[in-house]
Amino acid sequence: LMTAKSLASKETVNGRCWFYSDDDDGISVYLNRELHAMNTVVAQLQTQFQDYLVSLYQQGFLDNQFTELRKLQDEGTPDFVAEVVSLFFDDCSKLINSMSRSLERPENVDFKQVDSGVHQLKGSSSSVGARRVKNVCISFKECCDVQNREGCLRCLQQVDYEYKMLKTKLQDLFNLEKQIVQAGGAIPQHFPSYTILRPDIRPCLDA
Amino acid sequence: MTVEQDFEAVDQFPVGMRVLAVDDDQTCLRILETLLHRCQYHVTTTDSAQTALELLRENKNKFDLVISDVDMPDMDGFKLLELVGLEMDLPVIMLSAHSDPKYVMKGVKHGACDYLLKPVRIEELKNIWQHVVRKSKFKKMKSIVIHDESSQGNSDQNGVKANRKRKDQFEEVEEEDEERGNENDDPTAQKKPRVLWTRELHNKFLAAVDHLGVEKAQPKKILDLMNVDKLTRENVASHLQKFRSALKKITNEANQQASMAAIDSHFMQMSSLKGLGGFHHQRQIPLGSSQFHGGAATMRHYPLGRLNSFGGVFPHVSSSLPRNHNDGGGYILQGMPIPPLDDLHINNNNKAFPGFSSQQSSLMVAPNNQLVLQGHQQSSYPSLNPGLSPHFEINKRLEDWSNALLSTNIPQSDVHSKPDALEWNHFCNSDAAQAGFIDPLQMKQQPANNLGPMTDAQRLRSSNPNEGLFVGQQKVENGSMPSNAGSLDDIVNSMMPKEQSQAEFFEGDLGFGWHNSSLRTCI
Numbered sequence: 144l145m146t147a148k149s150l151a152s153k154e155t156v157n158g159r160c161w162f163y164s165d166d167d168d169g170i171s172v173y174l175n176r177e178l179h180a181m182n183t184v185v186a187q188l189q190t191q192f193q194d195y196l197v198s199l200y201q202q203g204f205l206d207n208q209f210t211e212l213r214k215l216q217d218e219g220t221p222d223f224v225a226e227v228v229s230l231f232f233d234d235c236s237k238l239i240n241s242m243s244r245s246l247e248r249p250e251n252v253d254f255k256q257v258d259s260g261v262h263q264l265k266g267s268s269s270s271v272g273a274r275r276v277k278n279v280c281i282s283f284k285e286c287c288d289v290q291n292r293e294g295c296l297r298c299l300q301q302v303d304y305e306y307k308m309l310k311t312k313l314q315d316l317f318n319l320e321k322q323i324v325q326a327g328g329a330i331p332q333h334f335p336s337y338t339i340l341r342p343d344i345r346p347c348l349d350a
Numbered sequence: 351m352t353v354e355q356d357f358e359a360v361d362q363f364p365v366g367m368r369v370l371a372v373d374d375d376q377t378c379l380r381i382l383e384t385l386l387h388r389c390q391y392h393v394t395t396t397d398s399a400q401t402a403l404e405l406l407r408e409n410k411n412k413f414d415l416v417i418s419d420v421d422m423p424d425m426d427g428f429k430l431l432e433l434v435g436l437e438m439d440l441p442v443i444m445l446s447a448h449s450d451p452k453y454v455m456k457g458v459k460h461g462a463c464d465y466l467l468k469p470v471r472i473e474e475l476k477n478i479w480q481h482v483v484r485k486s487k488f489k490k491m492k493s494i495v496i497h498d499e500s501s502q503g504n505s506d507q508n509g510v511k512a513n514r515k516r517k518d519q520f521e522e523v524e525e526e527d528e529e530r531g532n533e534n535d536d537p538t539a540q541k542k543p544r545v546l547w548t549r550e551l552h553n554k555f556l557a558a559v560d561h562l563g564v565e566k567a568q569p570k571k572i573l574d575l576m577n578v579d580k581l582t583r584e585n586v587a588s589h590l591q592k593f594r595s596a597l598k599k600i601t602n603e604a605n606q607q608a609s610m611a612a613i614d615s616h617f618m619q620m621s622s623l624k625g626l627g628g629f630h631h632q633r634q635i636p637l638g639s640s641q642f643h644g645g646a647a648t649m650r651h652y653p654l655g656r657l658n659s660f661g662g663v664f665p666h667v668s669s670s671l672p673r674n675h676n677d678g679g680g681y682i683l684q685g686m687p688i689p690p691l692d693d694l695h696i697n698n699n700n701k702a703f704p705g706f707s708s709q710q711s712s713l714m715v716a717p718n719n720q721l722v723l724q725g726h727q728q729s730s731y732p733s734l735n736p737g738l739s740p741h742f743e744i745n746k747r748l749e750d751w752s753n754a755l756l757s758t759n760i761p762q763s764d765v766h767s768k769p770d771a772l773e774w775n776h777f778c779n780s781d782a783a784q785a786g787f788i789d790p791l792q793m794k795q796q797p798a799n800n801l802g803p804m805t806d807a808q809r810l811r812s813s814n815p816n817e818g819l820f821v822g823q824q825k826v827e828n829g830s831m832p833s834n835a836g837s838l839d840d841i842v843n844s845m846m847p848k849e850q851s852q853a854e855f856f857e858g859d860l861g862f863g864w865h866n867s868s869l870r871t872c873i
Contacts (some may be wrong), residue, residue: 233376270377
């Protein structure tokens with residue numbers, strides 16, 4: 144509890160904070176409160192981060208493979224996950240474009256090329272833990288096997304939607320991370336387990 | 351990693367095991383690379399099977415193991431597997447997203463050591479080194495001991511690996527050894543204690559043979575004459591066979607020789623040189639297809655393998671010369687130092703020392719009816735260089751490592767450049783707004799307003815897709831958060847005057863963005 148005597152005040156002069164008080168106690172209390180407030184912000188951000196991450200698993204956007212990626216990240220490679228998913232989204236974009244071209248003309252569909260694209264997409268999506276994208280690929284492959292162009296087009300559209308959605312979600316997640324770091328906090332090393340967070344809370348595109 | 355660190359890693363197998371990873375999918379390749387690094391392997395990556403083959407062909411001793419994806423555009427993974435098995439005989443692990451057993455079967459049939467399904471887990475990669483050990487164990491282990499392994503920071507596996515490296519070159523010698531009923535009867539025997547034919551020992555041998563006459567020399571008699579402890583008749587017998595066969599070859603070649611004298615002096619010169627650096631092609635000596643003669647006298651099967659034990663000092667000619675004979679059937683060791691016959695293995699490092707053609711050593715009949723043991727340029731010659739030996743192997747390793755480092759540092763056209771991790775933010779922002787897909791998202795989530803914290807993010811998201819979650823940002827370009835933003839904002843706002851919440855959040859170098867008034871209220 145602060146007494147009037149030890150009340151500290153704060154001023155910002157030229158971008159710097161100055162604390163004034165009659166005594167040292169006042170300053171330290173003041174600083175403690177500031178720190179506490181700051182910690183509170185950090186703690187809140189961290190909680191938010193964790194909750195958001197969990198939600199991504201619960202909604203089936205991510206699975207345990209994403210967890211493995213996060214585990215691989217360390218101080219030496221702080222941007223590893225961001226880099227890998229960035230590569231993945233690049234791949235998605237390229238593959239979707241080329242498959243789209245192959246499916247363009249109904250009379251001349253190169254299903255082999257489409258199949259190859261789906262296969263690769265399935266491989267990379269499963270490697271990064273992009274569960275929904277991977278699931279669409281499973282359906283996509285089936286359409287390809289029976290040479291169902293309409294089905295392929297629908298799957299293509301869906302894959303496009305899913306990867307962009309995931310991209311947005313992960314962007315939010317990484318933004319949260321950034322804010323935590325900016326606020327002076329550490330990114331929670333929380334690794335939700337997909338197998339525990341059942342995806343039946345929200346509808347998923349399980350194949 | 352420094353070269354020295356890399357080198358040490360080699361000796362701590364499987365740490366530092368050199369893996370070549372091939373996958374045209376850049377995402378998977380990046381992940382694989384990181385996983386392998388986490389296992390403490392040394393990793394080289396490429397997204398092209400063709401490049402992989404080139405790397406392997408360039409120096410098959412540069413890698414211990416290959417991991418390759420099955421489906422690649424420029425070459426079928428199975429084809430690569432076959433070629434690697436044929437040409438380099440390295441263990442190959444296949445990777446695929448196909449779990450279909452028929453693919454697995456195909457892999458096995460083409461010689462894959464293992465078949466892993468994507469996504470690969472690190473646990474699976476932690477054990478792949480067993481394939482390296484297994485493969486080398488099953489190869490016919492030459493009886494030739496890698497001498498003085500301590501100089502390389504010996505480890506069994508390291509020896510195994512080094513042995514394996516020379517396996518191909520050994521094979522010819524191995525076969526001959528077995529034909530001769532070598533004491534190494536068991537072809538898979540590894541590292542039986544072998545006699546090391548030192549210079550002194552060989553001199554004794556030569557003396558004995560000389561005394562008995564080359565044609566009439568018999569192992570038993572030679573053994574008796576040599577009077578060396580613990581030497582067996584078999585040792586002598588095999589040594590004699592090699593000696594004789596080398597003699598024969600040299601004799602054959604000697605008939606084509608033109609300038610014996612030149613060779614003589616050549617050898618004199620050679621032997622006085624410090625290192626193999628001097629063993630250059632100095633004269634054109636027509637000798638069939640040979641290119642030049644190196645100075646070191648090496649009989650065919652006494653190549654200068656590793657001179658680890660040799661001390662690297664090349665003997666002076668005179669000191670190594672045995673007595674001369676001038677009888678008709680005699681021979682003379684002249685003009686060349688006796689090679690360090692410690693190791694009986696051939697070290698055919700053609701790649702490491704280009705320009706050396708493997709040649710046969712020959713005993714030549716000199717014009718004056720003297721047989722001259724003549725060293726031919728073997729690829730092993732470079733090991734004579736004191737600069738390289740006695741740590742020849744080490745230096746070779748260093749070279750390997752620096753090559754490996756170079757190759758991994760070279761931005762191969764196929765190795766992707768890492769994109770800016772956050773640059774897709776921009777892409778996404780505009781994309782999100784334009785794609786129109788955001789609508790289903792908003793429609794899904796708007797009804798939920800008072801659910802728990804996990805939907806807050808979504809609400810924030812839907813309210814303004816372009817902002818993501820802006821909390822505590824110093825500059826809010828789009829103005830303050832919309833008032834219908836989620837609960838985080840409420841929390842923040844409760845702690846400070848709303849109008850100042852954003853602008854002053856992180857003010858000052860202490861990072862305390864709290865305004866006076868807010869604290870007063872707290873106090």
